[in-house]
Amino acid sequence: MKRINEYKKLFNVEGPIDLKQLKTTYRTLVKEWHPDKFQAGDEKAKEAEEKSTKIIDGYHFLVSIAPETAEANLEEYTKTITQSGIGDFHYKNQVLEITFLDGNTYEYFGVSKNIYTKFLNADNAYRFARRNILSDHLYRKSKRTLETA
Structure with missing residues (x-):
């Protein structure tokens, strides 16, 4: 639960996850924190590297728990848990x-x-x-x- 709340806070998500809004926020954050925007060896570059990794991980995690993702994979999930x-x-x-x-x-x-x-x-x-x-x-x-x- 801590990881969910941490990633939701990073992406400013309150309540259920909306994939369209999440994708927009993700793209904005990636543009802002892309490591190539900073000079190599600069402290900001190292921070950007860590932050961009966290953004990418958070995005994939939130997409995987989104209601739309669960609904799309419901047939496979139901088959697994019943059979x-x-x-x-x-x-x-x-x-x-x-x-x-x-x-x-x-x-x-x-x-x-x-x-x-x-x-x-x-x-x-x-x-x-x-x-x-x-x-x-x-x-x-x-x-x-x-x-x-």
């Missing part, structure tokens, strides 16, 4: 990363320690996840998705 079991999972700082048996990996944001503990102790972790995590939390497809052979 594939949980292969592996990792939890850190209210982010639960679940790798499904079909190779897809999704990150779920805002998963409390209490929910995670119940998930670990559930008789059927997959059923618990479907009822309490997969449909109730903000998610995005992780970059760690395995390629199928």
Whole structure:
């Protein structure tokens, strides 16, 4: 959640993410902080390099959690969570990363320690996840998705 709020603040996004507005803000920020605008070796150039990297990462992250992106990928997501079991999972700082048996990996944001503990102790972790995590939390497809052979 901290990362989401940090990137939303960077792009001045309040409420739901609008991809059109996000793209406009992204282009403005990239023009403002592009490293080529500054002399090499200058402190501003180093700051611009770091800032532009953060802008690019933030843009891709916010696009991946935007409602329009989730809607566009809903069919694939639904197929994964209904037809594939949980292969592996990792939890850190209210982010639960679940790798499904079909190779897809999704990150779920805002998963409390209490929910995670119940998930670990559930008789059927997959059923618990479907009822309490997969449909109730903000998610995005992780970059760690395995390629199928």
